[in-house]
Amino acid sequence: MFASLSDRLSATFKSLRGKGRLSEADIETTVSQIRRALLDADVAVPAVRAFTSAVRERASSAEVSQALNPAQQIVKIVNEQLIEILGGESREVRFAKHPPTVIMLAGLQGAGKTTLAGKLGKWLKEEGHTPLLVASDLQRPNAVTQLQVVGGQAGVPVWAPEPGNGVGNPIEVARTGVAHAREKYYDVVVVDTAGRLGVDAELMQQAADIRDAVNPDEILFVVDAMIGQDAVTTAQAFADGVGFTGVVLSKLDGDARGGAALSIRTVTGKPVLFASTGEKLTDFERFHPDRMASRILDMGDVLTLIEQAEKAFDEDQAQEMANKIAGDGDFTLQDFLGYMQQMKQLGSMKKMLGMLPGMGQMREQLENFDEREVVRVEAMVQSMTPGERQNPKIINGSRRSRIAKGSGSTVSEINGLLDRFEQAKTMMRSMARGGMKGGMPGAMG
Ligand code: GDP
Numbered sequence: 122m123f124a125s126l127s128d129r130l131s132a133t134f135k136s137l138r139g140k141g142r143l144s145e146a147d148i149e150t151t152v153s154q155i156r157r158a159l160l161d162a163d164v165a166v167p168a169v170r171a172f173t174s175a176v177r178e179r180a181s182s183a184e185v186s187q188a189l190n191p192a193q194q195i196v197k198i199v200n201e202q203l204i205e206i207l208g209g210e211s212r213e214v215r216f217a218k219h220p221p222t223v224i225m226l227a228g229l230q231g232a233g234k235t236t237l238a239g240k241l242g243k244w245l246k247e248e249g250h251t252p253l254l255v256a257s258d259l260q261r262p263n264a265v266t267q268l269q270v271v272g273g274q275a276g277v278p279v280w281a282p283e284p285g286n287g288v289g290n291p292i293e294v295a296r297t298g299v300a301h302a303r304e305k306y307y308d309v310v311v312v313d314t315a316g317r318l319g320v321d322a323e324l325m326q327q328a329a330d331i332r333d334a335v336n337p338d339e340i341l342f343v344v345d346a347m348i349g350q351d352a353v354t355t356a357q358a359f360a361d362g363v364g365f366t367g368v369v370l371s372k373l374d375g376d377a378r379g380g381a382a383l384s385i386r387t388v389t390g391k392p393v394l395f396a397s398t399g400e401k402l403t404d405f406e407r408f409h410p411d412r413m414a415s416r417i418l419d420m421g422d423v424l425t426l427i428e429q430a431e432k433a434f435d436e437d438q439a440q441e442m443a444n445k446i447a448g449d450g451d452f453t454l455q456d457f458l459g460y461m462q463q464m465k466q467l468g469s470m471k472k473m474l475g476m477l478p479g480m481g482q483m484r485e486q487l488e489n490f491d492e493r494e495v496v497r498v499e500a501m502v503q504s505m506t507p508g509e510r511q512n513p514k515i516i517n518g519s520r521r522s523r524i525a526k527g528s529g530s531t532v533s534e535i536n537g538l539l540d541r542f543e544q545a546k547t548m549m550r551s552m553a554r555g556g557m558k559g560g561m562p563g564a565m566g
Pocket of ligand 1 (some may be wrong): 398404432
């Protein structure tokens with residue numbers, strides 16, 4: 122996501138490098154480059170306007186003229202304005218003082234509500250809650266079954282309509298679901314509701330009736346980020362028809378430009394709480410404006426990376442990895458393989474790599490990254506002796522052909538692996554030194 126915007130901003134910053142001072146003309150050029158980059162990213166005009174005028178004003182102020190390196194100051198300003206436009210502080214879910222907390226999902230059909238209900242259920246459970254999912258989407262064929270499936274995957278119970286508790290009546294299902302939660306001490310209820318393909322009055326009325334029946338603590342408007350600026354129009358319709366307290370951006374994995382993410386806060390005034398980044402239950406994250414801004418500026422989203430890694434590695438492993446990355450131990454081919462295997466467990470390797478700082482230039486390679494590669498690397502490393510894994514420098518020509526034979530690969534594939542291993546080692550070292558300590562590697566080159 123945000124690939125083109127990242128590239129455009131980074132080109133803008135590059136053109137400022139080496140300038141000792143920014144003239145009025147430099148600032149104007151910079152601002153107009155940023156404006157065009159945002160418009161091309163499908164950001165809504167009011168959001169673009171707010172963004173560029175803030176950048177212009179701050180760039181012209183004493184803040185910059187005093188600075189040693191104006192280009193860095195511009196990066197800082199753009200970073201801060203991106204955080205601002207994405208919503209500033211991360212917003213927590215507001216849990217009710219007296220459980221159950223009721224979270225209602227609203228949005229168009231296909232927006233990703235049912236999938237999100239499963240993801241939310243899983244997340245809530247991991248956070249120590251006892252959630253209940255309620256199937257109030259009786260419009261879309263299969264929506265109830267689909268919720269039961271994702272609930273099953275998440276290990277979260279589902280309240281579905283049965284004779285006696287509201288067959289055919291989504292409002293009744295929602296009401297009895299919440300009553301059931303109260304009785305059985307579920308502390309959070311997630312109510313899935315129906316959406317039509319377009320905004321219509323009947324849909325709005327039904328959502329409003331469910332809202333009135335269950336009095337939600339949060340109404341989350343789920344919107345498909347792939348529809349770009351149209352997300353904003355839909356959001357306005359839901360704001361008028363039902364009202365909502367927060368937004369969930371779904372299919373962010375498919376939103377190459379980022380228009381929805383960058384517009385929705387300015388236009389609706391409501392915070393984004395979560396992002397959905399794929400079809401699997403694990404493709405889900407809390408939305409942190411600061412981390413998202415770092416990703417856009419290609420500073421890498423080290424915090425999210427670390428959080429995700431913590432889920433896959435146990436603490437000792439995590440510590441060991443941190444030490445190795447920092448150069449406090451030898452990072453061997455065996456480790457390289459181990460990390461690749463563990464990363465693979467996390468889901469998409471691409472996504473993980475994309476979060477590393479300075480990966481902007483490697484984006485093309487990432488797009489072509491093949492997860493089966495892990496299997497090939499596995500075969501190659503397993504054909505090496507322990508000594509070779511420990512110290513790849515000893516792998517000479519005859520060892521290379523032996524390993525190639527043993528793993529069913531070619532010598533040039535072995536060469537490729539060894540090159541990539543060296544690159545990864547260097548990259549991890551420099552990341553540990555600069556990137557993780559809050560520097561701005563990628564953006565400034
Ligand atoms: P609903 O009608 O709002 O309940 O939408 P669904 O949850 O049924 O989702 C519609 C389609 O989008 C399904 O095929 C989902 O698998 C898919 N989907 C949902 N969330 C995401 C996401 O974050 N990324 C991608 N790529 N697909 C998603």
